[in-house]
Amino acid sequence: MRRLGQYGHRVWVNAQVWWWEALLGTAAWVERTVAPIGQSVTADDLTALRHDLLEESRISWHYLVLVVSSCVIATLGLLSNSAAVIIGAMLIAPLMLPIRGAAFGILDANRTLIRASLLALALGTLLAVVISAGLGHIIGVTQFGSEVMARTQPTLLDLGIAVTAGALAGVAKVEPKVAGTVAGTAIAVALMPPICVVGLWLGQGDLEHSGGAMLLYVTNLFGITLACMVAFVLFGYAVTQRARRPLGLTLLFTALLLIPLGASTLRLVQQTQLEASVRTALLDRTVTFQTLTLVDMSTNWLTVPPEISLTVRAAEPVSPYQVGLLEQFLAKETGRPYRLLFMVSPVEEVTSDSAEGEAP
Secondary structure, three states: HHHHHHHHHHHHHHHHHHHHHHHHHHHHHHHHHHHHHHHOOOOOHHHHHHHHHHHHHOOOHHHHHHHHHHHHHHHHHHOOOHHHHHHHHHOOOOOOOHHHHHHHHHHHHHHHHHHHHHHHHHHHHHHHHHHHHHHHHHHOOOOOOHHOOOOOOHHHHHHHHHHHHHHHHHHHHHOOHHHOOOHHHHHHHOHHHHHHHHHHHHHHHOHHHHHHHHHHHHHHHHHHHHHHHHHHHHHHOOOOOHHHHHHHHHHHHHHHHHHHHHHHHHHHHHHHHHHHHHHHHHHOOHHHHOOOEEEEEEEEEOOOEEEEEEEEEOOOOOOOOHHHHHHHHHHHOOOOOEEEEEEEEEEOOOOOOOOHHOOO
């Protein structure tokens, strides 16, 4: 038994060594890949970049005003389910700035920059959670719309968006020609809305949904940080030998997110396949739908059992008895129960014969 324990411990140690070497090897590969594209950077350029990043990463009245304003706008947009209002909040949210400063500070081993960036990021995040939770409690909305629900189930697609947007944010800081993309980058990565969703759910005491929104926020955070670090290395603003270890560590923490994000992505694919199966079963294998026209169909997977909303056109009303039979049919066909909610629009057939006897 002791030998078995020693053997298991040895396997675990070897696995950790292999994992760490793989991460360092990946960081080295990134370094070798981007090094030929790098440009020569002078000491004055590095000093100017450090100064600029430190200034924009420090806590200031401008930063606090933008955090509070963007949080209020984003929260109200989420409560009103308005995508346009939420986009407006993304444009003025300043959370990208300290993340970018932290990315360079980690590469540069600049403790002052790292401390200032993390402090500003932590304060901005805490303020957003408190303000959104307070607004949600005061306004008293109990049912959230699709804009809130969409930010509780992040997937691998969100990580891809964060990495791409983070790379653009890093390049925009060191390359003036692409500085105009900052606004689009802020819209793409959407840092403020997820953290406001965390506050809204915490205000209702729902830890499950707030945890999903927090996962999206953390995904954006690490995706942006990793991509900014790669961008700074790419453009020669970090010593490649010193950047290898920070890149490896950041890649490790980002890779850990692949587990929950992968599970969420798989669940999304399964839900899409189930929804397609339900649609096919209802349209092709039921007598009821031979007399109905399906206009729209959506599924709320967060309820137990899942609730399917069906918008249909019908010449005759749909009875509760028919709905019950359809629910039994779906449970038998798919192996799980569903609750059907019909929204029926009446259809009246009108022809030229109907006008006989009527005054013109």
